[in-house]
Amino acid sequence: MSENWPDIAIPLAVFLFALIATFWLRRIAYGYLARWAQRVKGQGREILSEATKTPSVLWALIISASLALAVSAVSPEWKDPVWKGLWTLFVLSLAWCGLTLARRFISFYGERFKAPRRATVLTWNVTRIVIIVVAILILLEIWGAPTSPILLLIGVAALVAVLAFRDAFPNLIAWFQLNAGGQVKVGDYIKLETGEEGYISEINWRHTLIKSLDESTVLIANRKLVQSTVINYGRPVKKAKEPFRFYTRMHLKELTGHRAKNLREMADTLKMVPDSVVYYHTHHFLEEHHYLTPEPANDFALWVSDALGDEVLGERLASIDTFEFSTLEALRERLVSIMEEYLALGSNLRDAAEGREFHFVKSVSVILPTPYVAHDLREFVETLRKLSLNSLYFHIFESRLRLGKGLNDFSAWLEDSLVEKELADRIARLDPYTYTLEGLRSSLIQLIEKRIK
């Protein structure tokens, strides 16, 4: 026994020395880590230090024992299983440490990016499975067990998983990008190059949900969103007390059977026809030629000039400013009074050529709601961009004069529901008859955009 004491003493000494050295190194390392964590103030550093503190004791013991075993005189048939045991301990501790780190980091970043619980759980499960499988494979390798069939099995399983999640995976990655980048957030108003637009109501690990202007929900794959050109208008401006529902109006032309072949007949018929006839003949040129010319003439002026060849009377009738009138009755009176004055002078008593008589037509309006609703100025202006000209026409022209509201619908809503009196007044002061309909749309958009900015 006394002859063999170095066989025991040397490994023991090496063990103790190595233990002291590794503990000393561990202390220095953690001291440095603590100072660094304090400097960068990141919670991630603390997680790293807390998760490795306990396993590192085990690692110091394993290193020390390994060194002691290396210098010991134990026979190889005993040494080999002890080696394997030490490696097993090391791998297990490493796996334990990896699992702790992964769990803490996933939970930390999940909270930071407000990730849904489902996404956090999914990420944690995938990571856990990967760490455990890798650890088992290494342990099998250490103990000399065959790993090829298991690797093959894992390969097949991975392939199945990739196939099953081939759509979901890029969306998950894109979801990380969206959260990390912070370019779009829930509540932002966005517009994609593909035309989808609205407020973001949710971003989950697969889709981004947008509440569009027609109040439907559009699901956009995260992958598509990160690849697309997106205009982000940011958070909503002030919400309206009542949303604005856009309506549209289309009209039918009903024949009244009345016709005039001279100015006398025109004036007499104009006195007795319904308001819808006055409305049709003072607005239809505007509707049919809205792309062409601002300040369109009324049909009476055009007929007097073209069919009766009276440019002077035509000019007088054409120069009536429709915007001045808040009722169709007042507009009719003005038209009739100009014709009567002219007739009193005996100026125009000629008949139109055969086939060029004036036919009195009545406008029958059919009004129906569109799917578009605006809750704030952003939604309002974006709807305005895509609104049909019929709808724009209805809210600006028809509601003011034909429905007798005296004010266009946009101004009324801006003042009553958004308390945007100045903007409402500006729009009310625009004389819509001096614009083409597209020109009017542009002017309204400019005014509202200026207000939003």
Add this chain to the structure above:
Amino acid sequence: MKISDYEPIVGRSTIEELKLLATRLSGKVVQNINSTFIGGGVAEILSRMVPLLGELGVDARWNVIKGDEEFFQVTKKFHNALHGRREKVSAQDFSLFLETSQRNIDEMNLYGDIIFVHDPQPVALVKRKKELGRKWIWRCHIDISKPNEEVWDFLQPFVVEYDAAIFSTPAFSRELPIRQFFVPPSIDPLSDKNRGLSPETIDSVLAKYGIPRDKPIITQVSRFDYLKDPVGVIKAFQLVRRSIDSRLVLAGGTASDDPESDKVLAGVRESATGNPDIHILSGPQVSDIEINALQRASTVVVQKSLREGFALTVSEALWKAKPVVASAVGGIPLQVKNKYTGLLVHGIEGTAYALRQLLTNPDYARWLGENGKEHVRHNFLITRHLRDYLLLFLSLGYPGDVIYL
């Protein structure tokens, strides 16, 4: 054709509005009835509109009445008489019309919620209105403003039983005790007559008919009928040629049912004798694509008619952004707003003057042409026609002038 094919042409909002209207007709059946599935303007319009209505979600169907050769000879006479032409209609013709109509009234399955009858041939079906109820509309595609009174007096009792009548222009209508609507016809921008053509196709058509592109080309497309005044066009062209070197193309068919047609064509050929710059293309061999190509190759398009229906050839030329010189007759003033979307004329000298104006001012001509195209886009394409019909179907039963749906 699909309704979405029209979206790049008329815009998304127009298609959206058509769909919006169509959803309001859900559950209703619109039964179109005319006299033939093939041939003629009405069949052409229905063959395009019925599938498009179906695609919009409207249950639109199409049936034809039955009739033998003799019946259709009588209705042809009615057609001409309503147009104001001299036509000898005998008592036997009237009784034959009534007999065939009665057979159709007894045998035809009238299942529509809205029964949409086109032109005079099936007009008498309305006799079943009292028994069936439903909504009945009569679509008159012809000008009945100055009809043969005997024929009109015979048909009027049927017409006034309908809930509403539709005319192509206000001038085509007459005083009736029922509601009358004004729905202009339309062109299909995707048909062979109107779709875009490659420069190679246009060149090949010109080469086929031996028309060089060395000079400005003036074109009139219409059948050889004295009402289209092709000889007047040649005279106007000869006045233009005094100062501007150009070519004239007169293209169109001859009407097989019009004995005067060949006489008119002979007169045109005689007027053109000795002038190699006048190209006369007649007969059925001139296809729709060829007419399209000729219009597109033209510098100016003329429609110097003495009397007209709606004159869809004007819409076709405007759709191709061509400057148009046209007579202020029939439906032409609805399409050509003088000095905005073309030039309106009244005689041969006026036509020559307008042609010279356009040939010597290409920028002005281009401006008119582009305005004309926009005018057609907004007012005379098949999508507007569909919209008017949908509105009419929906508004039947609402007496007011402002209808909230």
